[in-house]
Every structure is written in structure tokens, then in C-alpha cells.
Amino acid sequence: MSADLTLKECQKEWHGTFRAYVIGFFASLLLTTLSFSLVALKAFSGQLMIYILIALALTQAIVQLLFFLHLGQEAKPSWESLVFYFMVLVLLIIAVGSLWIMHDLGERVMPERMEEMSHD
Amino acid sequence: MSQSLTLHHTRELHPDTRVPDPHQETFPKTLLGFWMYLMTDCLLFGTLFATYAVLQHQTFGAPSSRELLSLSTAFSETMILLFSSVTCGFAMLSAQQNKKKGVMAWLAFSFLLGISFVLIEGREFRDLVQEGNSWTKSAFLSSFFTLVGTHGLHVSVGLLWMGVVMAQVYWVGITIETFRRLAVFSLFWHFLDLVWIFIFTFVYLMGVM
Numbered sequence: 023m024s025a026d027l028t029l030k031e032c033q034k035e036w037h038g039t040f041r042a043y044v045i046g047f048f049a050s051l052l053l054t055t056l057s058f059s060l061v062a063l064k065a066f067s068g069q070l071m072i073y074i075l076i077a078l079a080l081t082q083a084i085v086q087l088l089f090f091l092h093l094g095q096e097a098k099p100s101w102e103s104l105v106f107y108f109m110v111l112v113l114l115i116i117a118v119g120s121l122w123i124m125h126d127l128g129e130r131v132m133p134e135r136m137e138e139m140s141h142d
Numbered sequence: 143m144s145q146s147l148t149l150h151h152t153r154e155l156h157p158d159t160r161v162p163d164p165h166q167e168t169f170p171k172t173l174l175g176f177w178m179y180l181m182t183d184c185l186l187f188g189t190l191f192a193t194y195a196v197l198q199h200q201t202f203g204a205p206s207s208r209e210l211l212s213l214s215t216a217f218s219e220t221m222i223l224l225f226s227s228v229t230c231g232f233a234m235l236s237a238q239q240n241k242k243k244g245v246m247a248w249l250a251f252s253f254l255l256g257i258s259f260v261l262i263e264g265r266e267f268r269d270l271v272q273e274g275n276s277w278t279k280s281a282f283l284s285s286f287f288t289l290v291g292t293h294g295l296h297v298s299v300g301l302l303w304m305g306v307v308m309a310q311v312y313w314v315g316i317t318i319e320t321f322r323r324l325a326v327f328s329l330f331w332h333f334l335d336l337v338w339i340f341i342f343t344f345v346y347l348m349g350v351m
Contacts (some may be wrong), residue, residue: 027168027169027318028318029316029317029318029321031169032169032318032321032322032325033237033238033240033321035169035170036234036238036325038231038234038235038238038328039235040232040235043228043231043232043235046228046231047224047227047228047231050224050339051221051224054217054220054221054224054339054342057343057347058213058217058220058347061213061347061350061351062213071351072348072351075343075347075348076343078343079339079340079342079343079344082339083336083339083340086227086332086335086336086339087336090227090228090231090332090335090336091329091332091333091336096170096173097170101174102173102174102177105174105177105178105181106177106181108181109181109182109184109185112185112188113184113185113188116185116188116189116192117188117191117192117195120189120192120193120195120196121192121195121196124196
């Protein structure tokens, strides 16, 4: 068997602190309640509401990544961050690409556009 | 046996260098490996989210998300999962200070919250199916059940895993092995909470708007 770190060193290696968990918890609580009450009260309408909700969700995701998942706090070389950013890139390509292509396809086969197309 | 080897090797051969050595530092390596798994899991959820976004309005005459989904249920599920996530974090803090009882207590909290999350979601699914709105009804419902169900399956497997880790901590105590397993598990549990934020926002909040 190869040698391992001692338990103490492993415990030191772990980045979680009481402060971080409490900050992350209350920030998440606040953001969740905020987006919930915005929808429950119908504070904004349509497109604007969607942008606000996405912004709130992304903020909460960043909060949790930093305070719960300790993103970007590992020792150099930061492989975890590198893998994370690559995942985000692939995710964006998949999500934005799918939506773009399917939206385009939807426009082309929409019933109200049928007549226009038959004239071509 | 491994304890004495450990001290010898880490102290003598690599005095406080950050250079990765293939035969040492399995703790950071395990974390990195598991982190990579989590990233691939993110991609899995990403594709399911994209599918849901595309099929969201394809209800095929069946009720839409506005008629089917309950915001208050989703909000309580969100809160339960957030509390479960932070209690799991506190379990890690107890493990850092070698407090076995603390680990067990916080994990027990986390476990009960996780169980109630799964039960609430199960009831929601059961109600939908009993009212005749199962996954066969429309493309929207298929993508809904796939996305939310995959997350629910992850939580259920997480609960099983948490039970195993709790049993190990109970019988073995806090050692390098159990600490590593706790650390990896806590990452998984926090990650599930992270995915749920997006389900809550994209499926429930935007669905009932």
C-alpha cells in the first residue's frame, strides 16, 4: 500500500469553516425566499421576471460553489477549477446549442409560417 | 501499519512541498477524482435541463406546468434540501474536530431532512400519476419526470450512501478512511442542493409564472 496523508493533514486539507457554511446558508436562504416571493407576488412580468430569476439562481449557485463546495480554494495547480470551467464551457455549448437549434427548427415548422414558406 | 509508514514518508521524502507525488496525497486525489465525476453529473443534468427547456411547452393537450405544479410544495422542498445541505456541512466540521457524536447527530438531521424531501417529491409524483398526468401524457411531462426524477434518484442514492457512511463512522470512528468518505459524500450532497436551485428556478418558479 502506498503511504497516505495523516488524518490531521487531511482535516487541514478540508476547506470548510463554520463561518463559510453560515454565510452560504443565510445567503441561499435569502436568495431563495426572494425569488419565491417575487413569483408569489407577481412582482414583475414576462421577460424581465425570467432574467431576474436567472440572475438570482446564478448568484445562489455561485454562493454555494464558493461556500459549500469550496471552488477555487485548493492548492495550486488548481485542477478542480480547471475541470469546472471546462464543464461550464461544454454545458453552455450543449444548452445554448440545443435551444438555438430547436428554436430555429420550431420557427421553420410553425403553422403560421407555413403559408409564407409555400410561396417560396 | 500504514500510520507509521505515513509519518515516515511524508516527513522525510517530501518536506512540505506541494509537488504531487504519484504515491502520496490520496486525499486530494480522491477529492479531485470525485469532483470530476460531479462535473460529468452536471453535464447529465445540463442535457436534461436543455431537453426540458425545449419540450416545456409541448403539452399536446395535457395540462401545462402552470396547472400542475405547486409552488409552495417546491418551496418547502427547497428549504428542506438547503437545511440538509448545511447540516451535512456541520457534520464535516465536527469530523474535522474529531467529534464523532457531532458527526452522527448532524448526519442524522441531514438524513431525516433528505428522507422528507424524497417523501414529499414521491407524493407529488404519485398525485400527478393518479390524476392521469404521468410521463406518457405529453412531451412536457416526460421531460419533467426525467429531470426531477433523476435528481430525486440521486437524492435517494445519496441517502443510502449517507446511511453506509454513518454506520462506518459509528463502528470505526473518525479515521483517514472515514474522513475521506465523509468529505466526498458532503461534496455530493452539496452538489445535489446546487442542482435543485436550478430545478426550483427553471421548472417550478418559471413554470407557474
